[in-house]
């Protein structure tokens with residue numbers, strides 16, 4: 080069924096009896112040509128593009144819980160393509176272009192909202208760095224603007240411009256950045272993939288891999304063995320656990336990141352704002368809640384919940400930037416498990432096992448990557464060669480010294 | 496999280512800096528190890544869900560390095576040792 084304004088009118092007049100389910104709930108078949116492990120944003124997008132753009136068939140997505148129950152439903156919904164390095168920026172700009180056409184493409188309202196993102200600047204050195212980053216973005220076809228203090232003040236007059244430690248001196252702005260309704264991204268891709276014939280199999284945990292003579296034959300699951308010619312893994316924070324079934328150790332640690340939502344407030348922040356120096360970033364949801372976050376907790380974790388010191392740290396950052404936030408009540412906090420890689424950048428690559436492919440290492444920034452990650456992973460799965468924008472996301476970059484380390488932190492995942 | 500420091504007793508984890516997997520104690524010999532060995536040591540991790548031995552540095556305390564065994568699923572701390580003792584038991588720094 081195509082969703083449209085006409086359809087809403089028709090359903091309204093006929094008692095909303097015709098909508099039906101957005102996707103099927105099929106039993107797993109004995110075997111597939113492609114199995115995608117992980118029904119988060121990246122796995123669902125991969126299946127969608129594999130069927131729609133690369134014309135492949137007999138595809139299944141295996142999800143251990145329910146679709147969109149992982150990080151795709153836990154993130155703070157920010158999209159942007161404001162990276163510095165050559166290995167990253169073309170990929171994230173490709174993703175931004177896909178976001179711009181996504182809702183028409185998969186016929187689903189994902190509330191893509193290019194409300195603009197600013198990164199605050201507090202020193203001359205930070206302005207130089209922002210200028211350099213903005214130039215790198217423009218060279219790669221993205222948009223970037225340097226705002227002075229007055230321009231930031233015109234947008235957000237209530238900020239604490241004269242904070243003694245971090246006075247606001249300006250900002251780097253990307254107007255095409257913004258937010259997207261995260262759950263709707265999972266649902267839109269799920270519905271799109273299903274309508275292309277992809278089997279979405281929920282409550283199906285992959286518990287092992289059957290590998291013979293260096294070739295994958297299929298996966299063991301909580302619902303029995305399922306054969307496959309090719310298996311693509313996109314399980315975010317569970318990457319190390321799943322790839323251990325193939326005897327692999329990854330250049331990754333799993334860490335918890337927390338997010339926060341305040342009670343609903345009147346319109347206050349129309350865009351997205353990051354206060355990197357204070358470890359705080361914020362936007363406002365369409366329902367009025369301030370959606371904000373800060374640093375990862377910083378220790379290995381699979382707990383999907385964080386600890387109070389980071390809560391305090393994030394709130395302090397918020398108080399420093401916009402003191403009136405202290406009057407708002409906090410409604411909810413939660414955590415998600417992230418695949419923090421050794422250089423802060425992702426991997427989309429083949430493995431040493433024939434037919435086994437890997438997508439992960441997205442750290443705390445993989446939501447914005449969802450469309451391009453799905454597209455590039457589908458490209459790799461279908462053609463056995465990397466997409467032009469994802470060529471640098473290889474496993475062997477650590478061995479070869481070709482790290483993509485935006486922050487220059489080295490092999491210390493909790494600092495990226 | 497409360498870390499039971501072997502010398503100082505219970506301390507808030509906030510006083511510590513986290514480094515990562517305690518296998519980092521076992522650095523390969525720089526004169527003999529292959530590039531692959533160093534790559535595996537520097538970049539690859541077991542990253543288990545469950546008991547994990549990890550290095551914590553008591554920066555805002557006595558500046559000792561500890562090996563903390565912690566469950567990464569529950570955040571429960573199971574054992575705390577001085578990294579010095581662990582390293583010596585592994586035959587390092589004779």
Ligand SMILES: Cc1cc2nc3c(=O)[nH]c(=O)nc-3n(C[C@H](O)[C@H](O)[C@H](O)COP(=O)(O)OP(=O)(O)OC[C@H]3O[C@@H](n4cnc5c(N)ncnc54)[C@H](O)[C@@H]3O)c2cc1C
Nearest residue numbers: 117119120121143149150151154155157285415445446447
């Ligand atoms: C609090 C928070 C805030 C964030 N904010 C942002 C942001 O503002 N912008 C941004 O770009 N990114 C953000 N991120 C990061 C982003 O959410 C992730 O990088 C991205 O969602 C990961 O890809 P995914 O959607 O495929 O992951 P997930 O949704 O986690 O999907 C992985 C799926 O694999 C499944 N799985 C795991 N193991 C198995 C198994 N053995 N068998 C079958 N299935 C399995 C899981 O159940 C899960 O559904 C944030 C993350 C968090 C936690």
